[in-house]
Amino acid sequence: MAIEVVDTTLGPVEGTLGERVHVFKGIPFAAPPVGPLRFKPPQPPAPWTEAKPVQEYGPAAPQPRDLVLEQMFGHAPFPTSEVSCLTLNVWTPHRGAENRPVMVWLHGGAFLTGSGRDPVFDGSRLASLHDVVVVTVNYRLGALGFLYLGELLGDEYASSGNVGLLDQIAALRWVRDNIAAFGGDPGNVTLFGQSAGAMSVLSLMAMPAAQGLFHKAIAQSGSAECTHTRERATAVARDVLAALALPEHEAHRLLELPVATLLYAQQSVVEVMRQRGDALGLPFAPVVDGPTLPRAPLEAFTSGAASPVPLIAGTTLEEGRLFLVGPESPNVDDAAVTALFDTEFDKPEEALEAFRGVQPDTSPMGLLAALMGERMFRAPTARLLEAHAARTSQVWTYLFSWRSSARGGQLGACHSLDLPFVFDNLHAGGADRFTGKDAPQRLADALSSAWASFAHHGHPGVPWPAFDTAHRATMVFDVTSRMVRDPWNGVRLLTDSSWRPPSCESDGCRGFLTCSSG
Template sequence: MGLSPLGKIVIGLCAVLGLSGAAPAPREAPTATVGEGRVAGTWQDNVRIFRGLPYAAPPVGERRWQPPEAPPSWSGLRQAAEFGPDCVQPTYPADSVYFEAPRPQSEDCLTLNIWAPAGAKKAPVIVWIHGGSLQFGGSASPMYDGREFARRGIVFVSINYRLGVFGWFAHPGLSAESPQNVSGNYGLLDQVAALRWVQRNIAAFGGDPANVTAMGESAGALSVSYLLASPKARGLFAKAIVQSTNMRAMPRLREAAFGLPSAEASGQALGEALGAADVAALRAVDPDALLAAAVRARFPAQPVVDGVVVPDQLVNILDRGAQMKVPLLAGFNSGEVRSQRRLVPAMPGDPADYAAAAAERYGDLAAAYLKLYPASGGTESMLAATRDTIYGWATERLVRAQTAAGAPAYLYVFDHCYPAARARDLCAFHASELPFVFGIAGRPVAGSRNWPAAEGPAEVRLAEQMIDYWTSFAATGKPAAPSAADWRAYGRGEYVMRFADRPRSERNPFPGSFEFHEDRMQRQRADGLQWFIP
């Protein structure tokens, strides 16, 4: 018996709406062709995801402590469904707010991941550089899920780079191997190599290589700051997002300066502690033993002023206006050091002791310090002073430098608190903006068991607004969000966006703070001293 006209209409509608009784055909894996070969990823909703793509050759054996080299090619279809291992690193203390469930680690870790909208063509690109003191972390962290960016039209890339002693180790023997007679900065060179890979290959995923934003938080923000200043990164990105950077003095390659030993001297000392007579012996050390020795020696993972990759101290480069003149979005959190109490000096016992400590530390600047951070503020004054010494001054200095250079620059202060953070005295702590920037506030973050969950409707709403600002900046160079405050460039008015219960446009968030810390930095620098001291 044939179907009635109505029956045919119903079946047709069911087919259109996907309501037929038959199971839907499985969706074919998305594929792309890069310079090294073809890759197959996975789908999540309407987002194509490719994980664990090598952007450089494995830095193992003779390649340990060498600049990154091109990755090997492959034949056939490479599966890109799983993240690559994290770079070798120590484990966060189990009670740290930043602790995550352990993931596989390897020296063979120079991989990246891509989240791309279906059908993207010449889409804006963000390259994410993770934080972790240049010693911890990895692109596989659930916190760095790029889906929400991709759903807003961004091709989102996250990268691994060498950490700790594997990424920032300088040594006379390594410098002698180098055609430019330098060593160290391998982690920064990894980031440059990843950005170069993006330039060559991102069009295969629908991204626009002419519209790349380098974005990072904490050590990732420090990295982006140095990429802005490095000749090696020129032309590799068109915009920058810097979340909670610092601007301390870095060691020189061969000379002691600013109270720091030379980077080569630090490397030699670690080699002697390991009983390694030369670079060959150091390369033969098992990675776990090398990591353990570096942790025992408190090896400082940081950029090295070598005159080639890092030409000079960042403050000097900014003073000369020699950094890349690209649009910048940068900010810091009002409670940065609530999760970094080891950085905060001990609170003096009473107001007289507080004033005496200020006089000892700041000399004739003590009166200005006490006006900004009075004894009556107690611990809150100490927290604010430490925040501004490390993060606030550095961020505003970077924004001022871009503004002076004629590039649009936007400043924010993340000042949002919510019940779980308030209960632990962690309001607006270091990195607490991440679930908001990534648009994942309102749901638990897998693997981050100690993170105060941001779960309320106010948090979901703020997250939607913040990721809208970030994505519009990546697309156009100007942050904007529908039905939210207009974000004005810093400019002469010193405008700032404060993210509290909602985005609010303000001016000069902490009057006098920048000027105080700039004055102190200039004095410390003139005296040849480190200025990164709370």
């Protein structure tokens, strides 16, 4: 195995020279967030002088096991460690060119699970086929990354509710300071992410500390509305204490509890919230704390306070179907769907007809999935696009509509199905258990090429008009991709006039459906 050594500002790192790319895995970008640094902003790691081997992925951030996804993809759970989780991975094409565009990926997982080491996120093909440098990042999750303790432990912990986002900023600073040594251009960084990763991208666009660290953004199936107020986040912190049977005056004991104990309490809170349909099952999410996140991201976009970088944002056609697959899937019939639409809409019959007009599956389960996708992803994305397009013309939107054949077609064009296509990793281990055996390579070519063109040139590269509220031009990605004007017109006009989905704030999903968001 050929070795490649690159000097960084912290010390030399020793990666591998693959067939198409140089690969550097598990590079530390922050000090171990343990001991006095638990719930604190990331600090620089100690420098080193000898070449540090970075040929194996670092462990993921501590997280509960996701048994549904393990079964779906056939993967063992990620190894985890609180001590050494803050690492990143770099794929860069063989030398011969410098100042390549940089694409920094933030994984999803409901701010609870996930890792930059997921096989679907291997950057080899994206880097080598499209001449970009790819970086994937680990950040703190769950209570370790998003438990707000400012009201319980004082100003020293005022930013504790956003240290997961601050980890991402620390990784972007590492990219700014070091990526040139790997052939990348620190002045041309595209930040992209999906689900909670997309929510992170949009939050970073609203954070002063992140300004100037990236120059374009892609938000896949995200929302600029999933944040908590300090009051709401403090209530979650009190729920964690209650799960641990700790009185408030002993909140300082959270600093020294074993990780397993903290994860147990965290999961207890998550399950209670999901059972009552509260806040999309996202008790741990970015907090509008003032110092780090001054205002909710959508408010920042609407007021012009968000970074005006070029943006691609979109969704899959059937986002909600992923959350209706598994042993706890609800039993839904026509009467239940009719009752739900009666509750949600002023004009339920018109609403049902509008949803039937845009969904390939109009069964009761298909309509329930469509309503979930509308509330959680499509409508928030539309509001984001409208707000950002009012400030810049460099905004594009898409709809991923190709339907998976896996699991007897139950998944459809569900949440996260676009990921192996974006990274052009249809043959990654387990991917076909999600996409089915017939996933079209031409779709992976189209999607990865559009994202890479955006990174290179600041636009998607194909005949794809920018978004505006008059035409709502939308690229529909399918076996044969095509441009469509306002594909959600019927649903959009109906929901704009008779129903406005709540945000992820305290009443996010209450009374709607017990669900989770990835």
